[in-house]
Amino acid sequence: MLFMIESYMIRAGSRYLRRCFSKNVATKDSQEIILQPHDNFTSVRRKSLKIAILGAPNAGKSTLVNQLIKRSICPASSKVHTTQTKADAIYCENDTQLIFMDTPGMVSAKELKRYKLADTFRNDPKVSLATADIVGIVQDAQNMYTRDKINPNILALLTENIINKIPMILIFNKVDKLKKKEVLLQLVNIMIKNSKSLKFSDIFMVSALTGDGTDDLRTYLLDSAKPRDWQYEGHIYSNYKCEDIIQQTVRAKLMDILPNEVPYNLKIILEHFDTGADDNIMAVVTVSCPKKNIARLLIRRNINKLVGNRIKQVAVMAEQELRHAFRTPVRLRLIVQSPT
Template identity: 80%
Template sequence: MFENLHKIILQRNNFNEMLFTLEKCMIRAGSRYIRRCFSKSVDSLTIDSQEFITQQNDNFSSVRRKDQKSLKIAILGAPNAGKSTLVNQLIKRSVCPVSSKVHTTQTKADAIYCEDNTQLVFMDTPGLVSTKECKRYNLAGTFRHDPKVSLSIADIIGIVQDVHNTYTRDKINENILELLNDKVNIINKIPLILIFNKVDKIKKKEVLLHLVNILIKNNKSLKFSDVFMISALTGDGIDDLRTYLLDSAKPREWQYEGHIYSSHKCQDIIQQTVRAKLMDILPNEIPYILKVKLEHFDPGSDDNIITVVSVTCPRKNIARLLIRNHKTELIGNRIKQVAIMAEQELRHAFRTPVRLKLVVNFPT
């Protein structure tokens, strides 16, 4: 009798939880529908290719408007969790470098999305690593410093969890916990949201419910104000997350002018994009030892960009790996493939035609 009663109570609790989840989804969907019906689509805007080029000493403060709202979002996660891909999806531009290898993002970058009177500033950071890892792999100090800076100025913190990684998906990364514990006074005042990424790769959806039970209901875990299940690769769930953040914005002056969508200069985005594509196409540690440098940049009067980037190889055999033609490769050599992929990415970032030439340098 008591066993049956216990089962009934559990079923009722699960039913109530499901209703609560459905209610939250309906609220998000309704909010997104209202925004779509009564707001202008940012995708329809035409932007001069020269307008987004920012200088280091630029003053980003815009003219104060009474109805302006903004939100600063710190995106944290382990290396290769999909943070930069997520940010690119959220702002609808490929301004953050993305590759299949770890440590693609090396420095903090602000990616900006504006809709009506609201501005979202996403702070994309390098994947969190320990001090030991920094020394072992000779990583830049930004890997430790930049996440702390983002955390100190954020209005909300998004922790990206890779649910496809069976070894780490059921626990928050230790480096993230260490960082948050160091800033315990800050995180007690800042909402935390948990973002399950790569859900498209999970065949059994029961796995996701199990992870929610582990990471949310555990008394020892972080206190999250909301949970999102998304695929940064396919775009599933991105609209819900963006709408949630737009609705969470605070009344205040924008940090950046409306036409700016990255704190990095256009030239930096080009270099980082080429480097990311080299990381995708070259094996092992080879792309990490290449030097990528912007040699020429010309934003033309006809709203296009012509640019030349050099790739310096430390050894001749690496250069041959880039420029040698392969019979099995329809596109040709690897450097040509990198140029094509980088051009496509940059067109999506700048929304203007881009002509990119890559030059390979090597010791004589």
């Protein structure tokens, strides 16, 4: 507890110094400067930080990134391998830009071959590390079998050159699921005293699901930013297109609602995308099923659910997530297709 209080006081002091003694003095609100279309965004003295987020499958990396940027950009579900490719999620505050590089869950070469995973599972974490200013390693604090040790696939990726060059922070996620909070202090002691463990600049305890602890983590990263031009303009919050985010969100919701391996065999295709005069979004997405029984599983009415069948539930959940992502009304229609 004393460790946590001291850490909080240091960050609070850093926050105060950053606000009061910043050399980047502007004559008007810096957020207004960002949003002016005639401005050259690279001409203003600003700060940025690129953060590579690594972790085992289902550690909650994408959910954490969504909390940190305050938008549901990265696909997240309760199943493993929801994230299949690297994505940049961007958060801007005043003169600082944070670029979170969300990556697929770390897997071994054996797992890559066994489950026929895309090459992005092997390549994207390496690409992220090559450009990162800081590495955030996410640990599932709820998993009693793996929470006290770093995933061996991550250790294999972090060569000695990377370890000595890039600062690293440890992020214990899902702390809200722990009944005994003293477990967290035990985990911190294990990680600090273990000679085989990595050396971390700081340790955070968060719940990506509820948002607890994420404000402190975001402030720490804002304070760690380096003086340099921004990589993205201020209105950009992802390197993905809106169409890609819609498809991935639908896919993630299908993974939440369908059992076992079923959602991994579906093809999600965006058939129609349009924006209205008031920036509202209308989209039509086709869910292509390899077998008729899977299609029936989606369209069969669920008596115990007020929403109706599963595909309607997915549409409602996806719309809610997309409204939070785009901050505009979204109307989504899902069509189920099956073999004739």
